[in-house]
Amino acid sequence: MKTKLLSPGPVTLSERVSRALLRGELCHRESEFAELTKRVLANLAAVYPEAREAYRPVLLTTSGTGAVEAMIGSLVPKKGGNVLVIANGVYGERAASTLEVQGKRFELLRSEWLLPIDISEAEERLRTGRFSHVVAVHHETTTGRLNDIDSLGRLCRQFQVPLLLDAVSSFGGEAIDWGAWSLEACAASAGKCLHAVPGISFVMVKKDVLARRESGATSMYLDLFRYAADQADGFSPFTQGVQAVCALDEALLELFEMGGWEQRRATYRTLTEQVRIGLRDLGISPLLEDHPASSSMLASYWLPRGLSYEKLHAHLKARGFVIYSGQGRFEGEIFRIAVMGDLTKGDLERLLAEIRSVVLP
Numbered sequence: 246m247k248t249k250l251l252s253p254g255p256v257t258l259s260e261r262v263s264r265a266l267l268r269g270e271l272c273h274r275e276s277e278f279a280e281l282t283k284r285v286l287a288n289l290a291a292v293y294p295e296a297r298e299a300y301r302p303v304l305l306t307t308s309g310t311g312a313v314e315a316m317i318g319s320l321v322p323k324k325g326g327n328v329l330v331i332a333n334g335v336y337g338e339r340a341a342s343t344l345e346v347q348g349k350r351f352e353l354l355r356s357e358w359l360l361p362i363d364i365s366e367a368e369e370r371l372r373t374g375r376f377s378h379v380v381a382v383h384h385e386t387t388t389g390r391l392n393d394i395d396s397l398g399r400l401c402r403q404f405q406v407p408l409l410l411d412a413v414s415s416f417g418g419e420a421i422d423w424g425a426w427s428l429e430a431c432a433a434s435a436g437k438c439l440h441a442v443p444g445i446s447f448v449m450v451k452k453d454v455l456a457r458r459e460s461g462a463t464s465m466y467l468d469l470f471r472y473a474a475d476q477a478d479g480f481s482p483f484t485q486g487v488q489a490v491c492a493l494d495e496a497l498l499e500l501f502e503m504g505g506w507e508q509r510r511a512t513y514r515t516l517t518e519q520v521r522i523g524l525r526d527l528g529i530s531p532l533l534e535d536h537p538a539s540s541s542m543l544a545s546y547w548l549p550r551g552l553s554y555e556k557l558h559a560h561l562k563a564r565g566f567v568i569y570s571g572q573g574r575f576e577g578e579i580f581r582i583a584v585m586g587d588l589t590k591g592d593l594e595r596l597l598a599e600i601r602s603v604v605l606p
């Protein structure tokens with residue numbers, strides 16, 4: 246039986262997405278690939294139909310971190326930029342490191358990883374008028390918390406500060422309010438909620454920003470403005486991961502056929518709830534007790550006393566399931582289960598039976 250990946254990317258591929266990888270022997274300078282790229286761009290823009298008019302996707306051959314780096318690098322100006330970075334986990338803190346490497350000004354508003362982002366402190370700081378941008382993480386994969394971007398985005402709008410959002414592990418599986426959040430751009434990846442392969446990522450950018458602005462790019466390779474200009478005709482300045490674009494093309498058709506992102510979110514919620522209840526019955530508690538704060542597609546759980554992550558991981562891996570460890574301060578204390586990708590209720594029943602056999606031998 247095929248191994249099931251329970252990591253928040255890469256995800257288990259469906260048969261049809263796997264097969265699409267084999268149609269990829271195309272040269273990236275040929276018109277066939279340009280046509281494919283244009284279709285993928287149009288379909289990415291259609292995942293959230295209400296975003297289509299004002300935003301445009303820019304496709305990059307890189308992992309999710311590369312898309313976030315391209316977004317921050319290209320859109321925050323070198324002169325006069327000052328970013329408020331809101332962090333409550335690994336990915337928010339990584340955004341701050343990115344700005345540091347780029348030599349751009351920022352302030353880090355950091356919350357303890359088990360806590361929500363600090364909306365009232367964000368409001369205090371935004372009130373001073375000293376920021377050009379806010380950077381935040383939508384689904385903070387470190388814990389599985391879906392951050393309250395609804396409140397933060399509205400604040401950004403109130404103070405007229407553009408928001409740059411890391412939506413790498415939420416795009417295609419959670420609600421994004423394109424109208425209310427002051428969103429200038431959001432970064433996302435093919436290999437998470439879109440169920441394609443890692444290596445292709447993209448940034449949805451406001452069209453007027455792409456048309457108007459000078460690039461602040463600190464990287465020759467990750468300059469969104471340069472990609473956006475070439476991709477108007479379906480071409481890219483550098484070689485794209487052709488096979489990975491084919492997989493994304495197929496994965497988007499699959500998403501539309503199943504009913505779009507809302508249907509996918511409903512599936513995620515059902516599967517996550519199944520895992521939560523099954524683990525609760527084994528005495529295993531979620532990291533975030535207030536589970537409305539959790540994302541639809543990933544939850545973290547405390548390891549039961551006396552059971553190491555290595556033992557649990559090895560047992561499950563030998564039986565065809567790859568779970569995901571904690572990062573940073575949670576390493577060795579938690580495990581994470583993501584339900585993205587080609588997974589069924591039956592798969593998770595088998596998973597829960599295997600966890601039971603380790604916990605209650």
Ligand SMILES: *Cc1c(COP(=O)(O)O)cnc(C)c1O
Binds near residue numbers: 309412413
């Ligand atoms: C996965 C993820 C990323 C990017 O990780 P890569 O390993 O570079 O793909 C960025 N932000 C969040 C919130 C993520 O979950």
